[in-house]
Each structure stands twice: as structure tokens, then as C-alpha cells.
Amino acid sequence: MERNWAGNIAYQAREIARPRTVEALRSLVSERDRVRALGSRHSFSEVADGPGTLVSLDELPAEITVSGNQVTVPAATRYGVLAEFLQSQGLALPNMASLPHISVIGAVATATHGSGDANGCLSTSVAGLELVTASGGLRRVWRGDPEFAGSVVALGALGIVTTVTLDVRPSFEVRQQVYVDVPWETAVAELDTVFASGYSVSVFTDWSGPAQVWVKSLDEVSLPFTPADGPVHMLAGESVAAVTEQGGAPGPWLDRLPHFRLGHKPSAGAELQSEYLLPRESAVDALARLRSMGSRITPLLQITELRTVAADSLWLSPAGGRDVLGVHFTWKLDVPGVTALLPDIEAALLPLGARPHWGKLFHTRDVAALYPRWTDFAELRDHHDPKGKFTNEFLDRF
Known part of the structure; x- marks a missing residue:
């Protein structure tokens, strides 16, 4: 049985799929009743688990591309790997978490963070996302779009993210x-x-x-x-x-x-x-x-x-x-x-x-009252996933 990094979560999914192309991922999502993305397994909560198919994105094409002050990376890319690539290009991320071992999309989806009075969580560097929708289509959302602020920290509830575009800056010491x-x-x-x-x-x-x-x-x-x-x-x-x-x-x-x-x-x-x-x-x-x-x-x-x-x-x-x-x-x-x-x-x-923190252990189930835009997010999820293809027990709890 597959477990998370710490060993406290035994994943309940019936299968773990490893598509090698975005087209194969789209077909898989359209065919399955329940699908969740599996990142680097560093979450201590059940946020990544699911009752149907877990999808590892590690075998999707791994090309990283830079355009101006932005970089587009495959969602499963580890931050440490991305950091080494950016440094080779004379570029940098504005902030990093304590662990460089975690995946970009896992950190983004759960609002994982580094530190600094002037530094936002890692999700604030996101300029755009591409994700596979419940029907197997591709959806792209960019900063400035009406749904953007609800689509970045989304707990995997809106689809399977394939690529993330991040803001970067010149390298610094x-x-x-x-x-x-x-x-x-x-x-x-x-x-x-x-x-x-x-x-x-x-x-x-x-x-x-x-x-x-x-x-x-x-x-x-x-x-x-x-x-x-x-x-x-x-x-x-x-x-x-x-x-x-x-x-x-x-x-x-x-x-x-x-x-x-x-x-x-x-x-x-x-x-x-x-x-x-x-x-x-x-x-x-x-x-x-x-x-x-x-x-x-x-x-x-x-x-x-x-x-x-x-x-x-x-x-x-x-x-x-x-x-x-x-x-x-x-x-x-x-x-x-x-x-x-x-x-x-x-x-x-x-x-x-x-x-x-969404990826850590906590007890309370009364989280809706903590977020002023909770109802807006629920409506966004219902719109993009009306049949609950991307839900799991963790999300249903709330």
C-alpha cells in the first residue's frame, strides 16, 4: 500500500496512474469517476488522497521554459530542481519553503510558504495555470482573470494541473x-x-x-x-x-x-x-x-x-x-x-x-467560517466539477 513521506497516511486509491503525455492524462481524467493528483507526498493530511485513481505527474514531459520574467514548469517539478535550473539562467524565485524536495503544484495548491515580512506564500508567485478539467478538457487561467484568485490555492478540487507559470527575478545572494x-x-x-x-x-x-x-x-x-x-x-x-x-x-x-x-x-x-x-x-x-x-x-x-x-x-x-x-x-x-x-x-x-495549513494535521472541521470567500470557492468548484470527480473525503469533510 502506498504511503506518504512520513508514513502516517496510507493512500486508499484503487490505482496509481502515471501518464506520460498530457493527452493520456486528459483521456484518463475523462474516463474515471474519481481522480486526484499525487505530488511529492509531503502532505501530512489526507488532502491528496482519493477513493478512485491517484495520478502521478512525474512522467509527463519535464521541459522548463523561460519567457522574460516568468518561467513555465511541469506541475510535478521539485522546487530544488527548478531552483538549480533558474540559477543556471541567472534567475531566481523570490522565496522558497524550508524543503526544496516538494513539488511546485503541491506547494501552490496548499499555500505552502517560506518566510519573510514582505514575502507572500509560494502561491503568490503564480502567474498562470493550465489544468485538465473534469471533462478532460484543458483550462488556462491567468492573473487578472475573475477566477484566478480562487484557482491557485484550490486543494486539487478544480482539476489536475499540468503546468504552472511563476514570476521570477534576477539571481541574488x-x-x-x-x-x-x-x-x-x-x-x-x-x-x-x-x-x-x-x-x-x-x-x-x-x-x-x-x-x-x-x-x-x-x-x-x-x-x-x-x-x-x-x-x-x-x-x-x-x-x-x-x-x-x-x-x-x-x-x-x-x-x-x-x-x-x-x-x-x-x-x-x-x-x-x-x-x-x-x-x-x-x-x-x-x-x-x-x-x-x-x-x-x-x-x-x-x-x-x-x-x-x-x-x-x-x-x-x-x-x-x-x-x-x-x-x-x-x-x-x-x-x-x-x-x-x-x-x-x-x-x-x-x-x-x-x-x-491545508497540508498539515489539524482537528477542526469548521474551516468555512475562517475564509470570507469560502462560498465563492464552493460555487467555483460546483461550476467546474459538478459531479465531484476531484473530491475526496478530506474535501467532503468541509
Whole structure:
């Protein structure tokens, strides 16, 4: 039985198809009653599963093309592969997630993100999509179209995306400096200053001890904290060979913006993940509530990462309409323990406006109230998929 990367999801699909051409994909979609796209399997929720056919896009043509300040990529392309191609062309993505191992469309469809006060989630770089519709036709949607903002972060509910067109920029250099043993009280008191100190900033905590601060900056930065005296992995005991270049030396964006190197194991491997994105004005209150739960969180936790994401206008983006703080939990692989704790974490965070990450574990089913354009998206889905060809148990739950 096929499983996701973490092993906590066993896919229930009857078959996994691997079409080699877009024409074969169109025929397959038109013939099947239920179809879902399968990405790099890095989702911890059941968002990618389905009761019928799962479609892997890995064997579709892999050509990447550049036109001006945009690049068109096959949907299954891994971000690390795309980054290396763009660097060879003197180009760059404006932002990257912690893992370069994830597929472009999987990240886009779930509003996965990197970090930075001025950086939107990865979906905000999308300029256009091409997707196979429920009838097997091809639909193209571009920025500026009336349906665009509802079609980017779409959870696979509108069709099987074949290509994604992304905005790119000239290549640039980044420095990465890690600070250790940062007192928690200081990190919270200076939270806005810390997050404003670099192009992309992460704060790591276990909710019981001091914090680590990872600053990825365009210029040299010096915070009043203790710099690490060598490479640091945010998880104790993990190999520092897996993390990207630190120490403040400038280098190519693709070797600094992600936390992990493409050729190495990302994170710890045996883990679960949850994430909640809160309005920035709720950040300090949220952190205080979670810190008070530290005795319950820490035993189940590997590490928590705090990041900021800029507001966007995408209907189902957790950053839609507001700048957010992302509170990301990398859990030990303890399904019963994490499942039991999530309702209490959500009881603390949801009243503050938190929205869960679509690709991570969460408990609440009442997500409609969290999104002002929820009804609009439901109508868009009904229009493009009236018979529910692209639905699954995860979507039906909401």
C-alpha cells in the first residue's frame, strides 16, 4: 500500500496512474469517476488522497521554459530542481519553503510558504495555470482573470494541473546567520524587530527553553544575540550536513533560503507536522497561550518554527487578507498523542483567528467560517466539477 513521506497516511486509491503525455492524462481524467493528483507526498493530511485513481505527474514531459520574467514548469517539478535550473539562467524565485524536495503544484495548491515580512506564500508567485478539467478538457487561467484568485490555492478540487507559470527575478545572494540560546522572553519582546531583521527569518523553540533565530539576509546583519560557532541543525542529534550554508557568508539564494539541502534528508523523517497561521496582531497572545501549554507540548515535540508571511488575495490561502505569523509544529511520530493534543491547541489559537495549513494535521472541521470567500470557492468548484470527480473525503469533510 502506498504511503506518504512520513508514513502516517496510507493512500486508499484503487490505482496509481502515471501518464506520460498530457493527452493520456486528459483521456484518463475523462474516463474515471474519481481522480486526484499525487505530488511529492509531503502532505501530512489526507488532502491528496482519493477513493478512485491517484495520478502521478512525474512522467509527463519535464521541459522548463523561460519567457522574460516568468518561467513555465511541469506541475510535478521539485522546487530544488527548478531552483538549480533558474540559477543556471541567472534567475531566481523570490522565496522558497524550508524543503526544496516538494513539488511546485503541491506547494501552490496548499499555500505552502517560506518566510519573510514582505514575502507572500509560494502561491503568490503564480502567474498562470493550465489544468485538465473534469471533462478532460484543458483550462488556462491567468492573473487578472475573475477566477484566478480562487484557482491557485484550490486543494486539487478544480482539476489536475499540468503546468504552472511563476514570476521570477534576477539571481541574488543571501547570507544565513544562526543565533543560539536566545532567551525566550527576549525573543517575544523583540518579535517584530527579529522578524524585520532579514529577508527571511525563522525562530525555533521547544516551548520550554531558549530559542534559536535563523536570519537569511541580503546584507550583513548583526543581532544582539550569540552567533552559533559552527553549523547548526534545528533538531538535536541530526546531521548538520543536511542544512544549508550558515555562518553569514554570502552565497546563491537557492543555497540559503531553504533550510535543507536537496540531496539530503529533509527534517527528521519520522515525524508529523501541524501549522497554524495567525494575524500578526495576535502573535504575542498566541505565543503566551502556547508557552503555558509547554509541559504538554514539549514531550510530543521535535521543534516548533515561527515564521512570518505577507498577506495575499487568494481565496483559500491562510494568509488571505492579513499578514500572518506561522506557528509550525514538527511532532514526534506519535499519532495518538498528537491527535489528542490538537483540539486543545486549536482551542487556544482558533479564537485568535488562526487558520490551519491545508497540508498539515489539524482537528477542526469548521474551516468555512475562517475564509470570507469560502462560498465563492464552493460555487467555483460546483461550476467546474459538478459531479465531484476531484473530491475526496478530506474535501467532503468541509
